[in-house]
Amino acid sequence: MQKGEMYVGWSTKEEVRKRGGSGGLVTSMLAAALEKKLVDAVVVLKKINEFEAVPIITSDVNEVLNSAGSLHSVPSHFAKLIANRNLKVALPAKGCDVRGIIEQGKRNAINLDNTFIVGLNCGGSMHPVVTREMLEVMYKIKPEDVHGEEIEKGKLIFETKDGKEHAITIDELEEKGFGRRESCRYCTIKVPNNSDIACGNWGVTGDLVGKATFVEINSEKGAKLLQNAIDAGYVQVQKPDDKGIAMRGKIKGVMEELGKKWKGKIFVPIETGRLEYFRKELEHCIDCGACKTVCPTCSCGDISKCTQYHSRGDAYKMSMYHLVRFLHLADACIGCGQCSDVCPVDIPLTRLYRRFANPVQEQLKYEPGMDMQKPPYFEVKLNE
Amino acid sequence: MTDNVYSTICPGCNFGCGLYIRENGALEVDFRKSSPANAGKLCRFGMSLPKIFAPIRPMVDGKETTLEEAAKEAAKRISASKGSVGFLSLGNTTSEELLAIQKIAESSLYTGMVAGLPEDTYQTLNIGIPYSEIEAAKHIVLFMDPYEQYPLIVRRLLFAKNKGAKISAVWWKDLPLADENIRPLDVSKLALSKDSLIIADYNPLSDTEQVKSVLALAKNAGARITFLKPFANSTGAYLMAKGIKQKSISQLVEDINNGAIKTLFCLESDPSALFPSETLAKLSNLIIQAGQQPSSKANIVIANEPLYKKKGTLINNEGRAQSLGCAGTDGLDALGIIAGAKFDFDTLNESVKKAIGITTVDEFTIPKYDRPAYGAIQASIKSLDTKTALVSVYNPFMWSGLADDNDFVELNQRSVQALKLMKGATVKISSNGSAIEKKFRVAPVQDNILLAGKRFGIEKGIITPVELSR
Ligand SMILES: Cc1cc2nc3c(=O)[nH]c(=O)nc-3n(C[C@H](O)[C@H](O)[C@H](O)COP(=O)(O)OP(=O)(O)OC[C@H]3O[C@@H](n4cnc5c(N)ncnc54)[C@H](O)[C@@H]3O)c2cc1C
Ligand code: SF4
Ligand code: SF4
Ligand code: SF4
Ligand code: SF4
Numbered sequence: 001m002q003k004g005e006m007y008v009g010w011s012t013k014e015e016v017r018k019r020g021g022s023g024g025l026v027t028s029m030l031a032a033a034l035e036k037k038l039v040d041a042v043v044v045l046k047k048i049n050e051f052e053a054v055p056i057i058t059s060d061v062n063e064v065l066n067s068a069g070s071l072h073s074v075p076s077h078f079a080k081l082i083a084n085r086n087l088k089v090a091l092p093a094k095g096c097d098v099r100g101i102i103e104q105g106k107r108n109a110i111n112l113d114n115t116f117i118v119g120l121n122c123g124g125s126m127h128p129v130v131t132r133e134m135l136e137v138m139y140k141i142k143p144e145d146v147h148g149e150e151i152e153k154g155k156l157i158f159e160t161k162d163g164k165e166h167a168i169t170i171d172e173l174e175e176k177g178f179g180r181r182e183s184c185r186y187c188t189i190k191v192p193n194n195s196d197i198a199c200g201n202w203g204v205t206g207d208l209v210g211k212a213t214f215v216e217i218n219s220e221k222g223a224k225l226l227q228n229a230i231d232a233g234y235v236q237v238q239k240p241d242d243k244g245i246a247m248r249g250k251i252k253g254v255m256e257e258l259g260k261k262w263k264g265k266i267f268v269p270i271e272t273g274r275l276e277y278f279r280k281e282l283e284h285c286i287d288c289g290a291c292k293t294v295c296p297t298c299s300c301g302d303i304s305k306c307t308q309y310h311s312r313g314d315a316y317k318m319s320m321y322h323l324v325r326f327l328h329l330a331d332a333c334i335g336c337g338q339c340s341d342v343c344p345v346d347i348p349l350t351r352l353y354r355r356f357a358n359p360v361q362e363q364l365k366y367e368p369g370m371d372m373q374k375p376p377y378f379e380v381k382l383n384e
Numbered sequence: 385m386t387d388n389v390y391s392t393i394c395p396g397c398n399f400g401c402g403l404y405i406r407e408n409g410a411l412e413v414d415f416r417k418s419s420p421a422n423a424g425k426l427c428r429f430g431m432s433l434p435k436i437f438a439p440i441r442p443m444v445d446g447k448e449t450t451l452e453e454a455a456k457e458a459a460k461r462i463s464a465s466k467g468s469v470g471f472l473s474l475g476n477t478t479s480e481e482l483l484a485i486q487k488i489a490e491s492s493l494y495t496g497m498v499a500g501l502p503e504d505t506y507q508t509l510n511i512g513i514p515y516s517e518i519e520a521a522k523h524i525v526l527f528m529d530p531y532e533q534y535p536l537i538v539r540r541l542l543f544a545k546n547k548g549a550k551i552s553a554v555w556w557k558d559l560p561l562a563d564e565n566i567r568p569l570d571v572s573k574l575a576l577s578k579d580s581l582i583i584a585d586y587n588p589l590s591d592t593e594q595v596k597s598v599l600a601l602a603k604n605a606g607a608r609i610t611f612l613k614p615f616a617n618s619t620g621a622y623l624m625a626k627g628i629k630q631k632s633i634s635q636l637v638e639d640i641n642n643g644a645i646k647t648l649f650c651l652e653s654d655p656s657a658l659f660p661s662e663t664l665a666k667l668s669n670l671i672i673q674a675g676q677q678p679s680s681k682a683n684i685v686i687a688n689e690p691l692y693k694k695k696g697t698l699i700n701n702e703g704r705a706q707s708l709g710c711a712g713t714d715g716l717d718a719l720g721i722i723a724g725a726k727f728d729f730d731t732l733n734e735s736v737k738k739a740i741g742i743t744t745v746d747e748f749t750i751p752k753y754d755r756p757a758y759g760a761i762q763a764s765i766k767s768l769d770t771k772t773a774l775v776s777v778y779n780p781f782m783w784s785g786l787a788d789d790n791d792f793v794e795l796n797q798r799s800v801q802a803l804k805l806m807k808g809a810t811v812k813i814s815s816n817g818s819a820i821e822k823k824f825r826v827a828p829v830q831d832n833i834l835l836a837g838k839r840f841g842i843e844k845g846i847i848t849p850v851e852l853s854r
Pocket of ligand 2: 094
């Protein structure tokens with residue numbers, strides 16, 4: 001097995017295959033890595049209900065096996081969770097998780113050689129509070145009655161406990177302000193080829209639809225993970241058909257185009273009053289620091305430029321904290337949306353950070369978290 | 385290795401913000417995005433919880449001991465000083481523990497209630513309306529600083545504003561989210577209607593006349609009124625103690641000062657946030673049962689588990705009942721030692737649910753509460769009987785005695801110029817012979833008013849007459 005190869009595979013454990021997002025392969029691969037001591041720990045989401053799960057770091061194989069399934073309303077992020085812990089770990093990772101982990105790696109907070117990243121294709125995630133409201137307002141169903149959910153042909157489908165399916169197109173939901181988080185709409189990473197192995201349901205065809213996972217090996221570590229799972233008897237694979245490979249490429253292309261459209265729609269250039277725009281947006285900031293704590297590309301501890309230059313006693317029109325962060329994240333922001341998610345006064349922070357990051361990253365031809373390229377700001381040379 | 389992750393509620397105020405605490409060597413906060421009150425968002429205080437939950441040790445007279453021994457010693461001293469023991473509980477713990485302490489305290493229970501308010505206003509004062517109703521309001525009138533005091537209400541207010549609500553603030557300084565800023569002494573300029581919703585702060589140090597006057601304003605205009613409160617379970621404390629004899633904090637200060645109370649038992653309540661150290665010094669025994677470090681020096685510290693490890697029910701401002709996601713009952717066990725009886729969690733939990741009229745605790749459904757109208761109230765607006773005043777803006781850090789990064793006062797540009805204060809220098813604040821020097825921040829505050837989110841030690845209640853100089 002080697003980099004570039006693609007497979008369609010599934011878990012050999014019936015229960016895991018049934019509960020898995022597509023074929024339970026990810027879960028089985030993680031469990032096998034733990035069982036065969038490829039790693040000491042695995043990160044998984046411990047499910048509480050359809051709309052809530054909490055990430056845990058575990059060495060318990062059963063805990064891993066129990067975690068099968070995709071939770072689209074759990075916009076968690078794993079990079080900070082494993083940072084500065086010196087773990088030998090395997091974990092599932094949406095594109096933004098992978099990007100955050102790689103950026104932490106560049107800052108020496110994660111040892112990437114000891115981190116096995118199982119990438120998940122990602123069309124987007126939703127905020128659980130928004131999902132609950134959407135179920136009541138748009139679908140007219142009680143969140144508690146939801147039994148499962150899937151995305152098919154541009155529709156978000158909820159299955160209720162009575163076995164009925166309720167489908168609405170994602171376009172319609174998003175037009176009404178529901179659906180995916182804003183950052184997910186313009187996110188550019190749909191197939192995480194920056195991970196060790198990219199997994200998803202796109203490209204699975206025929207009878208296997210819903211029962212198998214499509215994987216693409218991106219690195220030696222990825223090959224090792226999959227081979228280990230096969231050797232351990234946890235996973236079975238076969239070669240994908242050409243139709244599947246083509247389909248996967250096509251959907252990826254369509255999703256990327258859609259992302260670009262959203263990007264154009266959201267980032268309408270601000271012709272005049274730029275400073276006033278940012279000042280207004282930040283006016284309600286209560287200085288909680290959550291946006292820094294949560295940011296997966298920030299690896300500063302308590303002592304950092306954004307906090308050291310800032311004092312709560314200052315009365316600047318825009319705080320030094322934000323000014324420093326806008327500059328500091330211009331090359332580093334991966335657009336994961338975590339800062340907007342946690343801001344207690346609902347400032348659309350990701351949008352603000354991207355206003356700085358989009359032009360800077362385009363001009364410097366640098367996409368953080370996609371590969372090991374050094375952040376350009378690490379290399380700024382000062383003139384004599 | 386499996387992480388210990390606890391699903392819990394922030395003890396900073398009665399907003400009911402859900403979060404996870406992760407024990408990973410050091411404590412970490414993790415965002416519980418599905419939490420109904422806060423969508424996982426937390427204010428400065430919520431983000432500081434790892435500091436608050438620093439481990440504490442059981443102590444008797446400065447010597448470390450076990451939880452059980454500390455509780456036994458407390459029981460001994462309480463029975464030895466029978467007749468002069470007071471029990472203080474502000475509602476910073478589970479409803480189950482609050483029921484237990486009532487049984488111990490009998491008639492000497494001091495709570496966060498404010499003396500001198502008509503009984504028919506209690507329900508209005510203590511059970512707020514759902515946040516969704518705030519979001520749907522057409523005219524919102526604030527009698528507090530939401531940014532400083534109850535930060536998680538800000539996004540609800542902005543939501544209402546985006547939907548067209550007008551926001552009026554009756555406050556000492558201009559608030560960025562307000563369409564109209566009225567100073568407290570000019571409250572007669574405020575126009576209210578049936579569409580207005582007043583949001584005010586109600587806490588153990590609230591001024592009786594001030595509370596009466598906002599109640600009267602709402603009553604006379606036919607407007608709705610709701611209160612926000614400090615402490616994780618203030619609403620639960622009210623509901624659990626309904627119909628039980630309780631005394632106010634002002635009464636407690638009086639009782640300690642005149643020697644009627646010599647031993648004070650505090651359940652998850654820090655007395656130094658409430659009254660002067662001179663008063664505390666008069667006690668012969670201060671016993672604190674808590675899961676977080678009290679800032680008062682106690683003779684006995686009964687260190688039970690921190691809130692995030694407890695089992696039990698909390699009720700937030702909206703009346704929403706939420707279960708703490710953990711299993712700890714050692715607080716109840718310690719109360720059992722003091723009572724000389726064992727408290728059974730399940731029995732108490734049943735009584736809690738009965739008191740709210742529910743059969744299961746579901747955080748997504750707010751139980752129905754009576755919202756009886758209250759009668760006419762006589763109130764007069766007090767004028768400030770001083771030229772210059774320091775106003776303490778009580779926030780979660782102050783209630784829990786935790787230092788925040790705010791060692792400064794706010795005052796306006798005109799005052800800075802009049803006093804010829806230098807940029808980056810300090811302002812001298814004197815009151816009754818004592819003087820302090822503080823850094824200052826220029827803000828759109830009323831003339832001759834200083835605002836502070838921290839106690840400096842010269843305060844005489846919420847409003848302190850002061851003199852300023854360079
Ligand atoms: C938010 C989201 C959106 C997705 N969108 C697409 C898509 O558009 N196209 C596509 O081909 N595939 C998508 N996937 C991937 C797909 O749903 C399956 O996860 C993938 O095919 C692997 O299936 P499996 O049965 O092998 O995984 P499983 O065996 O079910 O294992 C899934 C693993 O993912 C973890 N996990 C579940 N939810 C999350 C989450 N929200 N964040 C991080 N980790 C999580 C679980 O803990 C578990 O370890 C998405 C996944 C997620 C989580
Ligand atoms: S930001 Fe991208 S990778 Fe992350 S959840 Fe959204 S769509 Fe998925
Ligand atoms: S600034 Fe916000 S969107 Fe950008 S990486 Fe940090 S948390 Fe993610
Ligand atoms: S999360 Fe929001 S309120 Fe908190 S510091 Fe960041 S911008 Fe300010
Ligand atoms: S202090 Fe209050 S508003 Fe702040 S996080 Fe805690 S409960 Fe929420």
